[in-house]
Amino acid sequence: MKYILPFLLLAIPAGALELSPEQRNAFGAELRSYLLEHPEVVREALRQAETHRYTREAQNDLARLNENAGALFDSPQDWAEGRGDVTLVAFVDYACASCADMPAVARxxxxxxxxxxxxxKDYAPGPETGAARLAQAILHVDGPDAYLKAQRALFALPDHTPTTLRAxxxxxxxxxxxxxxxxxxPETHATIARTARLARTLDLGPAPVxxxxxxxxxxxxxxxxxxRAIDRTRSR
Structure with a gap:
């Protein structure tokens, strides 16, 4: 109770206490003194606020995932493998060095x-979309095996200029x-643009995701x- 009382008092509008200016100043001084003597009260309040923030963010994430499930998990333009009870989606940005292992890890x-x-999903969050479009084109023309080979090659390239991509x-x-x-x-440009919009809608941030x-x-x-995340999904 001693940890909660100071914050209950802080939550009461100043006018509701009907204190004189002198009384309010005295009350404020006492409260400051209490918090200095009991810093654990502040730490606990901050911890609870952080917990509430994470909970709200998780709830917002789940709502957005449910609203965009079709585009996420069932787009015919994406490379997909397996028929399991849980689907894991990788947003692969070929300009992201940390994404280089994503295809191998996923498989x-x-x-x-x-x-x-x-x-x-071939993901190009910035204006340069050539690498993602090349991956999509190889998937469409040459199939999944060539696509996986192209992914490895794209991460190994020194740059993604038009000349390098043509080669x-x-x-x-x-x-x-x-x-x-x-x-x-146009349909390839549209596919990459849809994936980028989806990432913004889901508030994914930078890859890897x-x-x-x-x-x-x-x-x-x-x-x-x-x-562990997959196991938690299965257990729910």
């Missing part, structure tokens, strides 16, 4: 967990001209953290 997790479905298309694709044409097609039906996992986290 390794699906190999270990046969009840896991993996979706990879990669000729190196990987069996139909490089078709890839380059599809790369510039992993998405589950009931949780967002932001940042460069180890595979064990993803495994």
């Amino acid at each position: 390794a997790m699906a190999t270990r967990d046969t009840a896991l479905r993996i979706v990879m 990669l298309a000729h190196r990987i694709s069996t139909a490089p001209q078709a890839v380059l044409t599809h790369m510039e097609a 992993w998405v589950l039906p009931d949780a967002l996992v932001r940042g460069d986290v180890p595979p064990i953290a993803l495994t």
Whole structure:
């Protein structure tokens, strides 16, 4: 009770106490003295405020995930593997060095967990979308195996200039001209733009980001953290 009382008093409007200016000054001095003698009161209040903030953020994340589930988990333009009871979505940004391991991590997790479905979205949060469009074009023209090979190659490139991307298309694709044409097609631009809008709607922030039906996992986290998040999703 001693921890709660000072904050209950602070929550009461000044006029409701009907104190004179002198009494209010004395009360304020006593309260400041109390808080200086009991700093744990402030720490506990801050801890509770932080807990409430995290709870609100998690609730907001879940609401946005539910509203955008179709675009997240069932877009026909995305690479997907598996038919499990839980779907894990990877937002892969080829300009993000920390994203380089995401495709390999995702596939390794699906190999270990046969009840896991993996979706990879080609994500370009900035104005430079060439790498994401090339990945999409190779997926469309050459199929999933070439797409995974292209992902590895895109992360290994020194840059993503048009010249470098054209050279990669000729190196990987069996139909490089078709890839380059599809790369510039309106539907490819639209796919990448939709993914970027979806990321903004979900407030994902910078990659790497992993998405589950009931949780967002932001940042460069180890595979064990993803495994635990998947286990929590299954247990709910």
